Amino acid sequence: xxxxLNKNQKNSRRQFIKKGLIAGAGVAVGSGLIAAYxxxxxxxxxxxxxxxxxxGEIMEVDRGLLKLPRVSREESHKGIPGRKFVMVIxxxxxxxxxxxxxxxxKGHHLPKSQEFMKVYxxxxxxxxxxxxxxxxxxxxxxxxxxxxCPVGATFKRSDxxxxxxxxxxxxxxxxxxxxxxxxxxxxxxxxxxxxxDKEPYSPEASSPGKEGTVSKCxxxxxxxxxxxxxxxxxxxxxxxxxxxxxxxxxVTNGTETFQFSQLIHDRAGYRYLETLGTRPCxxxxxxxxxxxxxxxxxxxxxxxxxxxxxxxxxxxxNKP
Amino acid sequence: xxxxQKNPLKEFAPQLERTSIQGYAWILFLLMVIGVGVYxxxxxxxxxxxxxxxxxxxxxxxxxxxxIFFMGVSYAGALISGTLHLFKTAWRKPxxxxxxxxxxxxxxxxxxxxxxxxGRLDKLHYLVIFGRIQSPITWDVIAISTDIFGCFIFLYLxxxxxxxxxxxxxxxxxxxWRKKIYKALALGYTGTPEQxxxxxxxxxxxxxxxxxxxxxxxSVLAWIFSVTxxxxxxxxxxxxxxxxxxxxxGSAVLILCMWVFRKVYHLEEYIxxxxxxxxxxxxxxxxxxxxxxxxxxxxxxxxxxxxxDELLIQLLFKKFYWPFIISNYxxxxxxxxxxxxxxxxxxxxITLTSIVVVIALWLNRYIIxxxxxxSPYLPIQDSRPEWLNYSxxxxxxxxxxxxxxxxxxxxxxxxxxxxxxxxxxxxxxEKKEDILV
Numbered sequence: 001x002x003x004x005l006n007k008n009q010k011n012s013r014r015q016f017i018k019k020g021l022i023a024g025a026g027v028a029v030g031s032g033l034i035a036a037y038x039x040x041x042x043x044x045x046x047x048x049x050x051x052x053x054x055x056g057e058i059m060e061v062d063r064g065l066l067k068l069p070r071v072s073r074e075e076s077h078k079g080i081p082g083r084k085f086v087m088v089i090x091x092x093x094x095x096x097x098x099x100x101x102x103x104x105x106k107g108h109h110l111p112k113s114q115e116f117m118k119v120y121x122x123x124x125x126x127x128x129x130x131x132x133x134x135x136x137x138x139x140x141x142x143x144x145x146x147x148x149c150p151v152g153a154t155f156k157r158s159d160x161x162x163x164x165x166x167x168x169x170x171x172x173x174x175x176x177x178x179x180x181x182x183x184x185x186x187x188x189x190x191x192x193x194x195x196x197d198k199e200p201y202s203p204e205a206s207s208p209g210k211e212g213t214v215s216k217c218x219x220x221x222x223x224x225x226x227x228x229x230x231x232x233x234x235x236x237x238x239x240x241x242x243x244x245x246x247x248x249x250x251v252t253n254g255t256e257t258f259q260f261s262q263l264i265h266d267r268a269g270y271r272y273l274e275t276l277g278t279r280p281c282x283x284x285x286x287x288x289x290x291x292x293x294x295x296x297x298x299x300x301x302x303x304x305x306x307x308x309x310x311x312x313x314x315x316x317x318n319k320p
Numbered sequence: 321x322x323x324x325q326k327n328p329l330k331e332f333a334p335q336l337e338r339t340s341i342q343g344y345a346w347i348l349f350l351l352m353v354i355g356v357g358v359y360x361x362x363x364x365x366x367x368x369x370x371x372x373x374x375x376x377x378x379x380x381x382x383x384x385x386x387x388i389f390f391m392g393v394s395y396a397g398a399l400i401s402g403t404l405h406l407f408k409t410a411w412r413k414p415x416x417x418x419x420x421x422x423x424x425x426x427x428x429x430x431x432x433x434x435x436x437x438x439g440r441l442d443k444l445h446y447l448v449i450f451g452r453i454q455s456p457i458t459w460d461v462i463a464i465s466t467d468i469f470g471c472f473i474f475l476y477l478x479x480x481x482x483x484x485x486x487x488x489x490x491x492x493x494x495x496x497w498r499k500k501i502y503k504a505l506a507l508g509y510t511g512t513p514e515q516x517x518x519x520x521x522x523x524x525x526x527x528x529x530x531x532x533x534x535x536x537x538x539s540v541l542a543w544i545f546s547v548t549x550x551x552x553x554x555x556x557x558x559x560x561x562x563x564x565x566x567x568x569x570g571s572a573v574l575i576l577c578m579w580v581f582r583k584v585y586h587l588e589e590y591i592x593x594x595x596x597x598x599x600x601x602x603x604x605x606x607x608x609x610x611x612x613x614x615x616x617x618x619x620x621x622x623x624x625x626x627x628x629d630e631l632l633i634q635l636l637f638k639k640f641y642w643p644f645i646i647s648n649y650x651x652x653x654x655x656x657x658x659x660x661x662x663x664x665x666x667x668x669x670i671t672l673t674s675i676v677v678v679i680a681l682w683l684n685r686y687i688i689x690x691x692x693x694x695s696p697y698l699p700i701q702d703s704r705p706e707w708l709n710y711s712x713x714x715x716x717x718x719x720x721x722x723x724x725x726x727x728x729x730x731x732x733x734x735x736x737x738x739x740x741x742x743x744x745x746x747x748x749x750e751k752k753e754d755i756l757v
Contacts (some may be wrong), residue, residue: 113704120701136696144549150457151443151450170446171439173379180549182696185376186439189368211368212439258581272699276549307703 066221070202073165076221077203079157085219086260087136087233088242088251088269091287094119094132095238096297096303102206103235107206108222111191116217117232118182121297121309130294130314131287136232137162137183137217138272138280145175145184154214160246160281161219165203169213176214180276184216210264214225219243229254238291246281329489332739335585336486338492339736350729357722361436362714369439371715377700378693378710383437385685386720388562389569390430390727391464391541392681396570397423398471398534401601402527414590414741418577419711420475421740425730428466429723431682436719456544463537470533474526480519481744484509493526530625537565544690551628552621552692561613565681568606572677575599577731579671581740590741597659600670603677604659616686618648628697635691643683651680 095121104110104117116136123130139162146156153168154175176184187194190211197208204221220230228234233241234254244251244260251260263269269283294314298306309315339347363371374381401419404412435441451458483506486492492499509515542562545553553559575596582591621629634645658664658673690710694700702708712720734740 118701120698122699148455148457148547150461151446152452152453153446153450165748168443168450169440170443170448170455172574173437173439174455174544176379177545177550177553177693178548180697182377182698182700186369186379188370188375210440250587276697278549304703309703312699312701 001237008244009039014268068205068226070199070205070222072224073201073203075155076163077155077165079159080224080245081158081159081222083159083224084246085224085281086244086246086251087139087219087230087282088244088258088260088263088285089134089282090240090242090267091133092285092289093238093291094134094240094287094297095292095299096121096132096301097237098301099235099237100134100232100241104217105230105232107223108205108215109193109197109209111193114185114187114191114209114215116185116215121294121307121312121314123312123314126313129287130312132297133284133296134232135181135183135272136282137219138278138282139219141279141281142277144178144180144278148174148178150174159221161221163195163203163218163221164206164213164215166206166210166213166215167201167203169210170214171214180273180278184214186214187211210275329485329739329743330491332585332688332743333489333492335739336736343732347729347732350725350732353725354722355731357719357725360718360722364436364715365441365457368560371441371713373706373712374437374712375704375707375710377696377702377707380437380689381710382686382716382720383433384689385682386431386723387433387437388541388685388689389682390426390433390723391538392562392566392569392685393573394423394426394430394467394471394570395534395538395553395563395566396426396574397421397475398467398570399567400529400570400574400599402474402531402534405523405527406531408746414587415574415578415595415599417478417714417738417742418448418581419570419574419742420471420478421731421734422573422577423471424468425727425734426474426573427464427471428730429726433719433723455548456540460537460544463533465538467530467533467537470526470530474523474530477519477523477526478742479738480506480509481511481641482738482742484511485743486738514747535563538566549566551626551695551697552632552688553639555617557617559611561617564606564609564613565684568610569678569681571599572674575603575671575674576678577672579667581735585735585740587741596667596670597665600655600659600665601623603674604655607652607655607677611648611656614641614648614652630696631695632691633690635695636687640687640691643687646676647680647687651677651684686714 011136022077098119099119101115101119105112105115108116110116118135120133120135121130122133139160141160143154143156143162146154146162149155150172151168151170153166153170154164156162156163171186173186176186187209191209194207194209194211196297197205199205199207201208201210202222204218204225206215206218209215218227223230229243229252230241233243236253239253239255242253242256242258242263246260251258251263263285264283267285269285271280271283298309372381372383392636401412401423404416404419408504435444436663438444447458449462451461453459483502486502487506488498509519539559539562542558546555546558548554578591578595579597581587618633622633654673658669694708694710700708
């Protein structure tokens with residue numbers, strides 16, 4: 001059994017690297033279930049995406065025709081066999097373009113007030129450098145949110161993903177106080193965006209949202225199942241966000257693929273607030289060799305987004 | 321036997337038989353407050369939790385504060401009456417029933433506030449069907465339901481003798497259905513030596529049990545906060561701290577109830593200054609303990625000054641300055657001065673102090689819950705004011721008022737159903753000077 005699993009993993013790694021090389025921009029990590037379902041009744045958007053067919057070939061399909069398969073609630077509690085997902089965020093490249101936030105909100109049919117991905121302007125202390133800090137859910141290996149849930153509505157899967165089953169969630173919000181990273185969001189009312197999604201609910205899609213329940217970044221397992229990387233990772237114009245598999249030891253942002261362990265080793269990757277003992281599955285690369293000045297992050301933002309950062313020590317110091 | 325002694329019920333019967341116009345006006349007023357609360361609740365159900373001041377950072381607000389507060393108040397009976405019973409304190413008799421009523425009524429209201437906080441009340445039964453024992457909320461569900469059950473039994477046992485007295489009191493001018501209820505509830509108790517012995521033993525056991533259960537309930541409540549990693553909550557002292565704060569608030573509410581019933585039902589002969597001073601001294605001791613725990617908790621946070629603890633303390637001394645001063649300075653020092661210094665030790669002063677203590681302890685829970693949620697590890701970066709700062713909306717205040725109104729209403733009705741001062745074995749207070757009085 002174990003041998004078989006190892007063999008599968010080896011195979012999949014080889015396959016993955018091969019496909020990763022072929023696939024190139026914008027496509028597909030991973031292996032296993034690679035299938036895109038095409039919905040011929042949907043409207044075309046004109047935007048083409050590359051997908052891998054089950055036969056391993058690359059195909060261009062209109063994004064509007066692409067329909068992600070949704071697994072059942074039971075299935076979504078289990079996790080994708082033989083996988084262990086990880087994310088690496090390169091703080092040196094982030095300029096707060098917020099494309100990750102927008103793509104995530106669109107993909108999960110979220111209202112503007114709910115952000116699974118948040119971008120903070122952090123400065124560890126007065127003399128240290130400020131930097132932009134995109135923060136998804138850390139999918140901790142020791143998740144307090146999962147421990148405190150009274151009904152098992154949030155759970156840790158075999159592939160490392162911490163997911164929420166909104167049909168189980170009673171909305172007690174204990175997980176929100178349990179999470180030390182302010183990751184979780186609550187549906188304070190029924191948002192009209194929830195009605196956009198006509199597909200049946202699946203925890204893997206975190207959509208359609210449900211009033212009075214908690215949701216959060218889900219690492220997009222529905223995209224992973226069709227061999228794609230999460231919305232945030234593929235949307236980032238700077239390639240800040242890498243997604244991959246610890247066991248395959250590979251992460252990619254869609255254009256570049258790295259050996260995970262080597263990347264963390266070479267670039268001194270770290271996990272945020274390691275001292276809390278939550279063992280996150282999201283790693284950060286320190287904000288060194290910056291590609292952009294921090295101020296570039298204020299560039300094209302809406303006023304209300306700019307306002308978010310007005311009370312940060314950095315903004316206060318730079319006030320005219 | 322004891323029931324054939326001169327029947328003191330004669331004096332208390334009018335309370336049960338008649339309700340004055342003021343009494344009806346009072347009940348009507350309470351019903352109106354409750355009516356507004358029902359409307360507020362419907363708003364919350366229809367429009368979602370957006371009608372509250374809670375948002376993604378401060379996910380628990382005034383509702384949880386009220387939950388902790390009422391659970392704390394319920395301690396009055398559990399610990400105070402339980403302990404007084406076990407120590408066979410002679411002066412406890414006229415006030416013990418009030419304490420037990422406080423317990424059970426507060427215990428029924430408290431959990432309702434946690435329900436107001438729950439996003440999906442339609443799925444509440446999942447707590448039982450899918451309950452996970454690893455979650456402190458499950459501990460809480462088990463502990464609170466056990467507590468309600470235990471306190472009901474304890475209350476019932478202590479009512480039994482009086483129910484029998486009411487059943488046997490022929491001059492009672494009450495409709496027949498009410499007499500039938502007394503008869504049914506009295507369970508055929510006639511006061512034979514065997515019955516008395518059994519009843520005494522059962523009450524002793526329940527008194528001890530209720531104390532133990534109450535300590536567990538309140539510790540579990542504290543652990544809901546302290547098991548998380550949040551700055552200010554993640555503290556080992558929280559269990560005992562919450563227990564002490566709870567009994568402290570319970571003792572203050574007991575004094576308020578004593579004052580109200582003494583005035584309304586003219587119980588001056590039974591509830592004397594001695595009772596106020598005695599419960600006042602209990603309150604004083606608890607105030608000292610409460611102050612000590614508070615000081616320990618904040619001293620260690622401030623002295624070691626971990627970054628997030630420091631931010632929290634800054635917040636407490638700036639934005640929450642007055643609630644902090646009232647709850648942790650005034651709320652501690654006032655009982656020490658008023659009850660501690662003989663000159664100030666009057667019924668009015670002790671009662672006024674109790675009002676301050678009740679407010680202080682409500683604020684104490686507020687500054688435990690809200691500031692921590694407003695200062696998470698990752699700074700809140702938001703442009704929406706309601707996301708940055710919590711402030712309760714009219715819906716939350718209205719439902720808070722409803723909680724208090726339901727408490728008063730149930731207490732009023734209870735005092736109409738059974739005499740608020742137990743008649744069995746009651747003696748009028750002798751005019752004997754106490755050292756403290």
